[in-house]
Amino acid sequence: MFRFDTPLNLVLGLVTGLVFGFLLQRGAVSRYRVILGQFLWANHTMLRVMLTAVVVGAIGIFAMRQIWGDAVPLHVKSATILGNAIGGIIFGIGMVVLGYCPGTGVAAMGEGSRHAVFGVLGMLAGAAIYAELHAAMKGSILKVADLGKVTLVDKTGASPWVFVLASAVIAVVVFALLHKRDQAASPGQEGT
């Protein structure tokens, strides 16, 4: 009864994952102490990786859409605001207790972390629990402030480049402030 995706998609997924896993491990964001260091505001590797990925990704995606239009479709998730927010809070608490998110947890297993294995098993249990709760969530939390698959670009009608530029400026300012702060705090090495 279960179907497989096309062989091409499976191979492309595997290659994408290989690169993604390589990068996460090489960037040290698959480390418990780097992730907890971020949440204790002591090590900003995770924020640097995420903001850079967002800005660089956005530049390319909106450039491709400028040239090829909807031949390069977006993949926007639903803005079920209450669900996004409550889910985000539960996720943030869990991520600090565990020390990994789903992707970095799997990458941490790959580099040998033992406790990450129990975290990933917990994630499977969490998925099974949520599957039983989803019908109830759909009738309650996910109905509140459901805006659909909407982006800031749709909502404002502005050019996407306004947001690309704004996010790039914000990222550069944040990086400059963090850099200054790191130099003032300690010359210690980050990210290992």
Next chain:
Amino acid sequence: MNVLKKPRWSPYVIGAGIGVLSWITFGVMHKALGVSTTFVRVAGLIGSIFSSGHIKANAYYERYLITQAAVDWQMLLVIGLFVGALISSLLGKSRIKETVPELWASKFGRSKAGRYVGAFIGGILVLIGARLAGGCTSGHGISGGMQYAIGSWVFFVTFFVAGLATAFALYGKEGRNHV
């Protein structure tokens, strides 16, 4: 080959790499990076070994296991994620056999069993939160962030603030000495 053996790359290089990887997944594969849906699929596949009737009767599993391919692009991505990190840690000689992290031990002690139970509970919360929100750090945080999706930015900000609050509540500023 030297650069592949350098154990650590700049976070900006890593971030840019993930950004460029997203260009390829969006432009060529028509996909966005994401991870957490795979946990639903794997949980459902494991569950179907024990009670396929129960799994089939659940609309949430039906969507990911029957309507869509059960073994899909993203599931292979997650397998690749494991292997990619393994390869990187071997090439960079940066493998780790962490059982009880220093920070955790400073507060909860050095018991392995205690840490494993803690990690398990943390994992449960992570996936419940991700599925309620509709994505995780990859699908919402990175892929949704770069599309300026409103729900994704709500998730990004709330998980980050909740994480900061939890970390300081559990470990306080002294925790910084252990990371």
